[in-house]
Amino acid sequence: MKQVNLKVNGIPVTVDAGTRILDAARKVGVNIPTLCYLKDVTNEGSCRMCVVEVVGAKNLVTSCFATVREGMEVITNSPKVLASRKTTLELILSNHDQKCLSCVRSTNCELQKLALEYGCDSYRFEGVKNHYPLDDSNPYLIRDNNKCILCRRCVAVCNKVQSVSAIGANNRGFKTEIGSVFGHKLDETGCVACGQCIKACPVGALYEKDDTDKVMKAILDPDKYVIVGTAPAVRVGIGEEFGYPIGTDVEGKMVTALRRLGFDKVFDVNMTADLTIMEEGNELIERLNDKNAKLPMITSCSPGWINFIETFYPELIDHLSSCKSPQQMFGAVMKTYYAEKFGIDPAKIVVVTIMPCTAKKTEVIRDHQSASGYPDVDITITTREFARLLKRQSIDLTNLENSEFDDPIGKGSSAGYLFGATGGVMEAALRTVASTINGKNLEKLDFKKVRGLDGIKEASVKLDNGLTVRVAVAHSLSNARKLMEQIKTGSCKYHFIEIMACPGGCVNGGGQPIVPSSILNSDVDVRALRANAIYNKDKKSEIRFCHENPVIKTLYNEYFGKPGSHKAHEILHTSYKPQHKL
Ligand code: SF4
Ligand code: SF4
Ligand code: SF4
Structure with a gap:
């Protein structure tokens, strides 16, 4: 790549040809403000906050748009530049x-x-x-x-x-x-x-619709038994709202904070991520063994994705796994198995979930999500709402001791944690499906080809029965759309596809802490930092297969019988229908 030499505020810098002035300046510690620019998404140059002077040029130049030239001299902080930016801001404020x-x-x-x-x-x-x-x-x-x-x-x-x-x-x-x-x-x-x-x-x-008052109303109602469950991505995001660096895992403090809020039980939705894999893995094996079954099978745990396929590709909904999402399985298990086991009237149970996701607010009101006769999940709040609630209730996450999720069904495997990152559902599923078909646990657990931030990732796994399972993973809906077009044209070669609606997966869900563009436009990759926190948890875990979670074994022994049983279908599975919108 050809190199270009220039000066920014008198500081020499060498960058690749084609680099934006904004990025060249950042290289020498000069931050130029932006409002409309978002790296890899948009650089319309319309807000004009990033204007700079270029020596010799008649007018100010938008640095998110203009690229470097050999010998260029850029001034980012002259009185003319600062006055222009100030006027821009005051016009916006007007x-x-x-x-x-x-x-x-x-x-x-x-x-x-x-x-x-x-x-x-x-x-x-x-x-x-x-x-x-x-x-x-x-x-x-x-x-x-x-x-x-x-x-x-x-x-x-x-x-x-x-x-x-x-x-x-x-x-x-x-x-x-x-x-x-x-x-x-x-x-x-x-x-x-x-x-x-x-x-x-x-x-x-x-901004998201705030449901935190509903949560406190339930907690303060002495007739209600209020259970909370948290998604994997929340624990690696919530810390940012309290000043922790991006990607800090604060699981122990988060559990303590939930207990202080007054929930009757604090459980982990990782447990039902494990249950999802048991059901989804079984469904995949059944489809692989049935010549007439719809393949590829596609994951169904991302409600934004479900809304997307029902709206834009209704003809493909038979490809979706019939499994409810981990959130909905969580609520369903609480109001059936848990209620029966502990003699609690499901009418009195309020299930609250804390999710990195705004689309979960649409999922809780979908049809066929009421296994007990009552809604599986009553209230769902985002990570951001959770942070607001803690602050309002005077709970300072930074000063809390660590504690653990409640027994008896609080625990999940670390494969369940992986649901928080793109590729994670696939990795957890492959661990269990391959181990089930091979009749013994895999020795190499990490499926690195489905990790990372490439828009569409693919891998194949050779099983002991001679079958090679071909899989693909897509995150963000523009990438999902590419795979749907492949299915429509008959060129799709995969058996199993994981799709998450949000770029990077749930760690970057629409309900996660908002990161300013000054960071999004830098070299920091928020998605990777949060995902790494999840992979580190997995690396250190003693239970890395969903099927080895003792809670899951108990659930099947005591209640569901086996994956795919009639009872499991009644409680843990759902259906889809086309959404007709503009
Ligand atoms: S809603 Fe927000 S992101 Fe959209 S144009 Fe307005 S200010 Fe920009
Ligand atoms: S904090 Fe809210 S009201 Fe204040 S400037 Fe920002 S958007 Fe406007
Ligand atoms: S970005 Fe997502 S939530 Fe926002 S308008 Fe588009 S589809 Fe709706």
């Missing part, structure tokens, strides 16, 4: 509903941070403001366009990363607003509830 005191993004808002840094006068440009009604038409997110700064990061993520295109710009000029086509509400569109737009938004214009 049409912005400045409610920082009660805004969900206050202290983690890119606009607020920059306005402070640049000493903005919030009311320098006073005039007419737009007033928009909130779009709260769905159970998972709220759009408040009164706080939207028209950066279009949400639009780019929805279109390019998720290939859903549920939102875009409506109207023109001062009346421009972001929303759904023809002003429809979000719940009338093909939006799959993934929440990736929330994570992309630099301000408080998009």
Whole structure:
């Protein structure tokens, strides 16, 4: 690659030809502010916060767009540059509903941070403001366009990363607003509830619906028996809300915090991730042995993905595993097996889950998710809501001792942990399926080909019965779409496919802590750091196969009989139907 020499604020730097000025500056410790730029997703250069002076150029240059030239001299902090950025910010603020005191993004808002840094006068440009009604038409997110700064990061993520295109710009000029086509509400569109737009938004214009009051109401009701379960990705994300570095595993403190909140039982959804693998693995083996069965079989634990296939590929829903997600299996087991074993009326049980995911709020209200006659899961909150709840209840995660999940069914295997990262469901399934067919546990457990952040990963596993199982893993819905097109055209060569709706999997779910673009645009890969925390847990674990989890063995011995039994089907499996949307 050809190298280019330039100076940024007088500091010499050498970078590859084609490098953006923004990235060249970062290499020598010069951070240029951005609002609309999101690495690998969008660089429209529309907000003009990243302007710099280039010696010899007549106008200021947008550094997220312009690339380096040999001998270029860039100045990022001249009075002209700073004045331009300040004016940009003050113009944004002139049409912005400045409610920082009660805004969900206050202290983690890119606009607020920059306005402070640049000493903005919030009311320098006073005039007419737009007033928009909130779009709260769905159970998972709220759009408040009164706080939207028209950066279009949400639009780019929805279109390019998720290939859903549920939102875009409506109207023109001062009346421009972001929303759904023809002003429809979000719940009338093909939006799959993934929440990736929330994570992309630099301000408080998009946020999840807050269900924390419902949680406390249940806990404070003496007639209710409130059980909580946490997804694998939450424990490697929640620490960030309390100042821990990205990818810190705070499982022990998290369990203590949940107990302090007042839950009657604190369990781990990893346990039902193991159960999912038992059922899904059995289903895969059955399909592999049946010449007429639909292959490839596709995983069903990501509700954003389920919304996507039901909306965009309804003709392929027979490929989905019929297994409920670990969250729904968790609720179903609590209100059937657990309720019977401990003599608790399921009507009195409230199951709360803490998930890295906004789409889980759509999953809990789906049809066929009420094994006991009551909803499997009553309330689900995201990692971000969980953090808010802890802060409101004066629980400081940093100062808590570690503790363990409750017995008797709190424990999961470390294969269950892997569900938090792209490729993890596949890896956990392959460990159990290969061991079952071979009649002995695998010696080499790590399926490294399905790890990592390539959009589509593939692997094949030769089994002792002579069959070679070909698998693929996709994360983000634009990659899922590529595999669905292969199935439609008959060119798909896989037996089993794992799909997670969010890029990187649940560790980067739409309900996880929001990381500012200054970090997302750097060399730090948030998804990899959080996933590594999960792989480290797996490496150190004593139980690395789902089928070896003693809790799972007890569940089958005492209740379900065997994977795929009639009872297991009644309680742990579900069905799908096309969603007809815009
Ligand atoms: S979006 Fe940011 S600037 Fe606007 S009210 Fe919220 S915290 Fe304040
Ligand atoms: S939740 Fe997902 S699908 Fe819906 S608008 Fe946001 S990014 Fe698009
Ligand atoms: S909603 Fe947020 S991400 Fe979308 S355009 Fe507005 S400010 Fe940008």
